[in-house]
Amino acid sequence: MHSTTCAAALAALALFSVLPAVPAAAQQDTAQQKGVHIGLTYQPGTKPGVVVLPVAGPWGDSVQAMVARDLDYSDRIEIIGGTGTDASAVVEQASASTTPNYGLWKTLGAAAVVAANMTATGVHVVLHDVNAGRVAQSADFTLSETPGTESWRMAVHGVSDEIERWITGTRGIAQTRILYVRGGHIYVIDSDGAGSRAITLTGGTALSPAWSPDGRYLTYSQLHAQGWRIMIGDLVTGTVRQVARGGLNETPTFSPDGKLLVYAHGGENGTDLMVTNVTGSGTPRPLTAGRGRINIQPSFSPDGRRLVFTSDRIGHNEVYIMDADGSNAAPLTTYQFGDQNYRSDPAWSPDGLQVAFQARMDGEFQIMTITLRDRSVTQRTSEGRNEEPSWAPDGRHLVFTSTRSGAKQLWVLDVESGRERQLTHSGASRLPAWSGRLGGTP
Amino acid sequence: MNRTTRVAPAMLVVLATAAVVACGKKQPPPPPAPAPGPNQDSIAAARARQDSIARAEQARQDSIARAERARQDSIARAAAATAQAKRVIAQPIYFAFDSDVLSDSAQASLDQKLAVLNANSGLQLRVEGNTDARGSDEYNLALGQRRAAAAKRYLTQHGVDDSRITIISYGEERPAAQGADESAYAQNRRDEFSITAGGDQLTAPPSP
Numbered sequence: 240m241h242s243t244t245c246a247a248a249l250a251a252l253a254l255f256s257v258l259p260a261v262p263a264a265a266q267q268d269t270a271q272q273k274g275v276h277i278g279l280t281y282q283p284g285t286k287p288g289v290v291v292l293p294v295a296g297p298w299g300d301s302v303q304a305m306v307a308r309d310l311d312y313s314d315r316i317e318i319i320g321g322t323g324t325d326a327s328a329v330v331e332q333a334s335a336s337t338t339p340n341y342g343l344w345k346t347l348g349a350a351a352v353v354a355a356n357m358t359a360t361g362v363h364v365v366l367h368d369v370n371a372g373r374v375a376q377s378a379d380f381t382l383s384e385t386p387g388t389e390s391w392r393m394a395v396h397g398v399s400d401e402i403e404r405w406i407t408g409t410r411g412i413a414q415t416r417i418l419y420v421r422g423g424h425i426y427v428i429d430s431d432g433a434g435s436r437a438i439t440l441t442g443g444t445a446l447s448p449a450w451s452p453d454g455r456y457l458t459y460s461q462l463h464a465q466g467w468r469i470m471i472g473d474l475v476t477g478t479v480r481q482v483a484r485g486g487l488n489e490t491p492t493f494s495p496d497g498k499l500l501v502y503a504h505g506g507e508n509g510t511d512l513m514v515t516n517v518t519g520s521g522t523p524r525p526l527t528a529g530r531g532r533i534n535i536q537p538s539f540s541p542d543g544r545r546l547v548f549t550s551d552r553i554g555h556n557e558v559y560i561m562d563a564d565g566s567n568a569a570p571l572t573t574y575q576f577g578d579q580n581y582r583s584d585p586a587w588s589p590d591g592l593q594v595a596f597q598a599r600m601d602g603e604f605q606i607m608t609i610t611l612r613d614r615s616v617t618q619r620t621s622e623g624r625n626e627e628p629s630w631a632p633d634g635r636h637l638v639f640t641s642t643r644s645g646a647k648q649l650w651v652l653d654v655e656s657g658r659e660r661q662l663t664h665s666g667a668s669r670l671p672a673w674s675g676r677l678g679g680t681p
Numbered sequence: 682m683n684r685t686t687r688v689a690p691a692m693l694v695v696l697a698t699a700a701v702v703a704c705g706k707k708q709p710p711p712p713p714a715p716a717p718g719p720n721q722d723s724i725a726a727a728r729a730r731q732d733s734i735a736r737a738e739q740a741r742q743d744s745i746a747r748a749e750r751a752r753q754d755s756i757a758r759a760a761a762a763t764a765q766a767k768r769v770i771a772q773p774i775y776f777a778f779d780s781d782v783l784s785d786s787a788q789a790s791l792d793q794k795l796a797v798l799n800a801n802s803g804l805q806l807r808v809e810g811n812t813d814a815r816g817s818d819e820y821n822l823a824l825g826q827r828r829a830a831a832a833k834r835y836l837t838q839h840g841v842d843d844s845r846i847t848i849i850s851y852g853e854e855r856p857a858a859q860g861a862d863e864s865a866y867a868q869n870r871r872d873e874f875s876i877t878a879g880g881d882q883l884t885a886p887p888s889p
Contacts, residue, residue: 423854444854447819460822466849467822487826487850490819503819505826507833507848533823549820555779556820583817597817604817626817670818 286317287350287406290330296357298386302395306353308431309399309413312660314636314653316406319349341372351375351406362398366405376405389434393678396430400676412631414677417638417662418448418457419649420670425459428649430631432662440472440479447490447670452497454677458482460489460502469502471517482519490536493517494563495543501526503535512537512548512565526565538587538594539563547571547585547594556581558596558609572596572609572616582607584627590634595619597626606639608654619654629673638662638671759882766797766883770806773857773871774832779816781827783835791835794874796886798841803879808832810850811857811873813866818853825850832872847877
C-alpha cells in the first residue's frame with residue numbers, strides 16, 4: 240500500500256477536520272427521557288409551526304438565522320414569523336417579554352417556540368410547547384470554536400438538528416456536508432449551501448467522491464498518467480492513499496460498516512465491480528463478470544447485504560440488484576421492448592425502502608425513485624437535465640445535478656413535499672455525494 | 682601624294698577625340714603571339730590536357746554537390762517519412778453514439794497505423810478513448826475505456842505485440858470540440874493516438 244502524506248492537503252483538510260474529532264456536544268440540563276418528544280410529529284401535508292425567537296448575545300443573530308433556515312430546509316417544520324413575514328413584528332415584540340406569551344404564539348399558529356441565548360461556552364436553548372403552555376426541552380450546547388468558522392457553523396447546525404429531534408422525534412440533516420466535483424477538483428459544501436471550498440488533493444482530475452460512513456474519509460477516482468486510480472483521503476490527518484491502480488478504476492463506495500470498498504475496474508475486456516478491503520490488504524475480488532460489458536456505480540443497501548449498480552449487459556444501461564458477494568444479480572429497473580431510454584446512477588436510500596436513479600426520457604435525464612417493495616417508479620424532476628442523485632441521511636432529501644438554471648448546478652429535492660432549492664450557484668458542479676450525519680450526538 | 686595631308690583639320694580633331702576616348706576603354710588583349718614552335722600537335726595535346734583537368738575538376742565538384750544534394754534529400758525524405766508516419770498515427774478514429782464498434786473508416790485508419798507499426802518495431806502507442814457529453818460522466822469513462830480497448834484489440838489481433846499499446850479513457854473530460862450539438866458530439870466520440878516511445882525517426886511503410 241502506498242501512503243502519501245500531503246502537507247497541502249493537510250492544510251486544506253484541517254479546515255473541516257475537526258468535526259469527527261470534536262463533536263458538538265449537547266449537554267442537556269433537564270432530566271428527560273431519551274426519545275420522548277412533544278408530539279409534533281410530521282404529518283404529510285401538515286407541518287408544525289415553529290417560531291425561532293431572536294437570540295441574545297454575540298453572534299446571536301447568526302445563530303437565530305441559521306437555526307430558522309435549517310428548520311425550514313428540513314421541510315418538516317413551518318417557520319412562523321421569519322424575517323420579512325407579517326408575523327415578524329409580533330414575534331419581535333413577544334420576544335421582549337420575559338414571560339412566555341403562549342396565547343399570542345398560539346394565535347400565530349405556532350406549535351413550538353425556540354428561545355435561545357448565547358452563553359460563555361455556546362448557546363442555551365429552550366423549546367416551548369405552545370399547546371401545553373410549558374417548557375418542553377432545554378439544553379446547553381457547546382460551541383467551542385471561534386464564532387463564524389466552518390466548525391462553529393457545523394456545531395450550530397448540530398443544535399438545529401437536535402431542536403428538530405425535540406420537535407419531530409427525528410434528528411435533522413443540517414449537520415451534513417456534500418462532496419461534489421467542480422472543474423475536475425473535489426469540493427465540499429455545507430448542507431445549507433454555505434462554506435463551499437476545494438479539497439486540496441495532489442494529482443490530476445478527480446471524479447466521483449464518496450464519504451465513509453463516519454464522515455472521516457472520502458474516496459474518489461483520480462486520473463494519473465497510466466489511468467484512473469481509487470484513492471482514499473483522510474480528512475483528519477490529510478493523508479491520501481491509493482487503493483486500486485492500473486487501467487480504469489472509478490465510482491468507489493464504502494460499505495456501510497466502512498470496512499470494504501466496492502468500485503468499478505475497467506481493463507481491456509469490459510468494466511467490472513470489484514470489492515477490496517479499505518486497508519488495501521488482500522487482492523481485489525470481482526463481483527461481476529462483464530465479458531466486455533460495463534458494470535459501474537455500486538451503491539450498498541443500508542444493511543450492507545446487497546448492492547444496486549448500473550450495467551449495460553443487455554445492450555443498454557439498466558439498474559441491477561445483487562447480493563454483496565456478487566450472487567443473484569437481477570434487473571431492478573425494467574424496460575419495454577423497443578424502449579430507447581435507459582436507467583443508471585442508482586443510490587439506495589438510507590431507510591432501505593427505495594432506490595433513486597436517473598432515467599433518460601426523450602433525450603434528457605430525470606431523477607426517478609423505485610420502491611423495493613413493489614417496484615413502483617416515481618418521476619421526481621422534469622425541468623432541465625437532472626442527474627446523479629444522492630440521498631441525505633434522512634432518506635427524504637436528494638441532492639442531484641441539474642441544468643435548469645444553465646450550467647450544471649447542485650439542487651436539493653424533498654421527495655415528500657416536492658420542494659426544491661438550489662445548493663450551488665457558481666462554476667459547473669456535478670457528481671454530488673451527501674454525507675451521513677457528521678459529529679452529532681443524537 | 683601622301684593621303685594624310687588630304688585629311689581636313691576638322692577631321693583630325695575628330696580622330697584625336699576618338700583616340701582619347703578609345704584610350705579610356707580597356708584595351709582588348711593582344712592577339713596571342715604565334716606559337717614559336719612549328720609543332721601544332723603538341724599545342725593540341727596541351728590544350729586537351731588542360732581541358733581534361735578542368736573536366737575532372739568539374740566532375741569532382743558535381744559529385745560533391747550531388748552527394749550533398751543526396752544527403753539533404755535523404756534527410757528531407759526521412760523527415761517527411763517521419764512526419765507522414767506521425768500524421769497517420771495521430772489521425773483520430775470516430776465512433777457512433779454510445780458505441781465502441783469500429784466503422785469501416787476507423788478500420789481503414791487503423792490499417793494505416795498498422796503499416797506504420799509494422800515498419801517501426803520500436804514504436805509504442807497510447808490509445809486514448811473519449812466520449813461526447815451525453816450519458817453520465819461515470820458511464821462515459823467506461824465507454825471511453827471500451828473504445829480505446831476496441832482499437833487496441835484490432836491492432837493486436839493484426840499482429841502488433843500487446844506490450845506496444847497501452848490504453849486510457851478520458852471519458853467526456855477532454856472534449857476536442859466545445860458545444861452541445863451533434864457536430865461537436867461527433868468530433869468528441871473518438872480515440873486519439875499518442876506516441877509513447879520510438880517516435881523520433883520513423884520509416885514510411887512500403888507502398889502497397
